[in-house]
Amino acid sequence: MMLASKIQRRAFSASARNLSKVAVLGASGGIGQPLSLLMKLNPRVTELAVYDIRGGPGVAADLSHINTKSSVKGYDPTPAGLAAAIKGSEVVLIPAGVPRKPGMDRDDLFNTNASIVRDLAKAVAESAPEAKLLIISNPVNSTVPICAEVFKARGVYNPKTLFGVTTLDVVRASRFVSEIKGTDPKDENITVIGGHSGATIVPLFSQSNHPDLSSNAELVHRVQFGGDEVVKAKDGAGSATLSMAMAGARMAESVLRASQGEKGVIEPAFVDSPLFKDQGIDFFSSRVELGPNGIEKIHPVGNIDAVEQKLLEACLGDLKKNIEKGVAFVASNPGQ
Numbered sequence: 175m176m177l178a179s180k181i182q183r184r185a186f187s188a189s190a191r192n193l194s195k196v197a198v199l200g201a202s203g204g205i206g207q208p209l210s211l212l213m214k215l216n217p218r219v220t221e222l223a224v225y226d227i228r229g230g231p232g233v234a235a236d237l238s239h240i241n242t243k244s245s246v247k248g249y250d251p252t253p254a255g256l257a258a259a260i261k262g263s264e265v266v267l268i269p270a271g272v273p274r275k276p277g278m279d280r281d282d283l284f285n286t287n288a289s290i291v292r293d294l295a296k297a298v299a300e301s302a303p304e305a306k307l308l309i310i311s312n313p314v315n316s317t318v319p320i321c322a323e324v325f326k327a328r329g330v331y332n333p334k335t336l337f338g339v340t341t342l343d344v345v346r347a348s349r350f351v352s353e354i355k356g357t358d359p360k361d362e363n364i365t366v367i368g369g370h371s372g373a374t375i376v377p378l379f380s381q382s383n384h385p386d387l388s389s390n391a392e393l394v395h396r397v398q399f400g401g402d403e404v405v406k407a408k409d410g411a412g413s414a415t416l417s418m419a420m421a422g423a424r425m426a427e428s429v430l431r432a433s434q435g436e437k438g439v440i441e442p443a444f445v446d447s448p449l450f451k452d453q454g455i456d457f458f459s460s461r462v463e464l465g466p467n468g469i470e471k472i473h474p475v476g477n478i479d480a481v482e483q484k485l486l487e488a489c490l491g492d493l494k495k496n497i498e499k500g501v502a503f504v505a506s507n508p509g510q
């Protein structure tokens with residue numbers, strides 16, 4: 175309790191002064207580079223820390239010539255370099271880990287990415303437990319519970335500051351709808367709930383400007399499997415990177431806006447959520463209201479139609495297994 179309030183005070187004092195250090199872990203990768211670029215272009219960011227197991231200082235040197243005000247520093251891939259990159263961060267973004275190849279689903283990444291995320295989460299728990307931690311690495315449905323377990327084991331878990339980034343699902347949904355309806359995607363605010371893979375992704379068109387679209391099975395499938403479309407098109411060269419960088423930058427910007435005092439900032443995110451805890455599901459993505467200390471309020475699912483109810487039931491079964499897999503991994507592989 176005391177630790178939580180100390181952490182919150184420290185976080186608030188930095189954000190109240192509008193000093194926002196952002197660290198990107200996995201910054202040399204397909205997502206990491208454009209995401210770091212977007213963070214360098216974001217005037218809310220005062221200091222950008224660039225870390226990767228390879229190439230961090232090079233990416234940082236490149237970014238540092240951009241004539242925006244923030245400072246940029248690349249860190250060596252050592253425990254000390256990692257700790258220094260993270261220390262003092264308001265936001266830590268983690269896009270480290272391997273992406274899919276055609277024929278794989280996100281869960282096939284678990285064996286490689288689980289330990290990468292576990293070890294990076296451990297470093298965050300030790301060097302900046304108060305940071306808002308935004309997890310991009312897949313499978314998000316499992317990597318977020320992994321982070322929670324790592325933080326719990328060190329007595330610094332604050333469920334209000336841990337986010338699985340599901341923003342790309344709402345970005346895709348609004349884009350796909352605008353293509354069908356001939357509208358501007360900025361006017362299409364589609365809520366997407368659940369998790370971040372296949373059937374766990376549940377778009378709620380009944381709550382949008384176009385309730386008729388919930389019976390458009392092709393559209394629902396495209397939102398659920400939009401990632402596969404990119405994996406197939408890239409043909410072995412990875413998965414979504416540019417759209418993901420945009421989505422990650424949007425999420426980070428929203429977290430920073432709220433940290434810096436803006437009210438009413440709402441983003442969907444996969445978080446420690448009360449909504450389905452009675453069914454043994456501790457994490458769920460829904461609309462989340464952000465504040466200076468992270469999550470301020472988790473919005474309920476709201477009214478949904480019969481088609482969406484069926485999708486939600488399918489989602490919950492898969493999600494429960496994905497979450498349990500992450501928790502079990504840390505229990506049997508606690509790391510150093």
Ligand SMILES: NC(=O)C1=CN([C@@H]2O[C@H](COP(=O)(O)OP(=O)(O)OC[C@H]3O[C@@H](n4cnc5c(N)ncnc54)[C@H](O)[C@@H]3O)[C@@H](O)[C@H]2O)C=CC1
Pocket residue numbers: 199200201202203204205206225226227228269270271272273274283287290294309310311312313314339340341342343370412413414415418
């Ligand atoms: N949440 C979402 O909506 C999305 C998530 N992703 C996921 O993001 C992850 C990254 O994707 P890409 O950037 O395309 O992969 P990538 O292979 O291009 O880049 C990954 C980077 O992580 C680095 N890395 C690996 N282990 C590390 C460690 N221990 N510490 C620091 N850096 C480390 C690598 O050196 C590499 O630069 C994948 O797991 C992918 O599935 C991708 C798209 C959307």
Ligand SMILES: O=C([O-])CC(=O)C(=O)O
Pocket residue numbers: 273274280312342400401402404405413414
């Ligand atoms: O599909 C993938 O593997 C990457 C991802 O999460 C997405 O594009 O939504």
